[in-house]
Amino acid sequence: MSNSLFVKICGLKTERDVDTAVEAGADAIGFVFSHSPRRVDAATAARLCRRVPENVLTVGVFREEPLRDVRAVATEAGIRAVQLHGPEDRGYYADLATGGWTLIRAAAFGDTEPRFGELGEDMLLLDAPVPGSGVAWDWTRGPLADSGEKWLLAGGLSPDNVRDAVAATRPWGVDVSSGVEQSRGVKDPALITAFVKAARAGA
Numbered sequence: 751m752s753n754s755l756f757v758k759i760c761g762l763k764t765e766r767d768v769d770t771a772v773e774a775g776a777d778a779i780g781f782v783f784s785h786s787p788r789r790v791d792a793a794t795a796a797r798l799c800r801r802v803p804e805n806v807l808t809v810g811v812f813r814e815e816p817l818r819d820v821r822a823v824a825t826e827a828g829i830r831a832v833q834l835h836g837p838e839d840r841g842y843y844a845d846l847a848t849g850g851w852t853l854i855r856a857a858a859f860g861d862t863e864p865r866f867g868e869l870g871e872d873m874l875l876l877d878a879p880v881p882g883s884g885v886a887w888d889w890t891r892g893p894l895a896d897s898g899e900k901w902l903l904a905g906g907l908s909p910d911n912v913r914d915a916v917a918a919t920r921p922w923g924v925d926v927s928s929g930v931e932q933s934r935g936v937k938d939p940a941l942i943t944a945f946v947k948a949a950r951a952g953a
């Protein structure tokens with residue numbers, strides 16, 4: 751991982767996606783294991799993970815899955831981090847922590863304001879209410895600017911807006927899926943490369 755803005759590209763499905771993200775300089779790549787047009791199975795992710803150098807974090811994305819299923823899929827895929835989009839509690843996080851995975855908690859601003867570390871996560875991803883929708887939220891509501899905590903801005907980012915979003919919110923990292931796609935669930939290599947470049951230009 752680099753010392754600059756941490757950049758994660760999510761929802762990768764193919765060798766081309768993975769190679770492009772790695773060559774573009776992404777710090778992390780995500781595989782979605784829950785219901786989604788971006789879903790991959792554990793065997794596919796395992797094959798793709800073998801292409802990924804050690805300095806790039808491989809992340810499995812889950813939404814409201816039973817703990818034993820998350821453990822099984824994450825183990826079979828050989829991913830190093832787990833990203834959770836659900837109402838999981840501290841015990842759920844503590845159990846996964848014993849498996850050695852880096853834990854990323856995805857949360858949206860709603861009735862409550864998520865705070866870094868509440869559930870024992872290693873990174874906090876502040877996202878739109880519907881993950882992977884490509885819809886932006888009011889980023890200025892985020893209270894974590896320049897906090898030094900490992901929080902990632904996500905939700906509706908694209909090569910066109912990420913530079914300004916980073917400059918405005920000062921996150922530790924950013925995460926994107928829809929904004930680097932040519933159609934829903936299909937990544938665009940040129941957009942992936944442009945996103946990484948634009949994100950770092952705003953940092």
Ligand SMILES: O=C(O)c1ccccc1NCC(=O)[C@H](O)[C@H](O)COP(=O)(O)O
Nearest residue numbers: 760786881882883884905906926927928
């Ligand atoms: O991508 C999905 O379909 C998905 C399904 C279930 C849980 C999470 C999912 N995606 C998470 C992400 O892609 C990102 O972490 C984040 O939500 C940013 O998405 P986007 O607004 O599309 O850039």
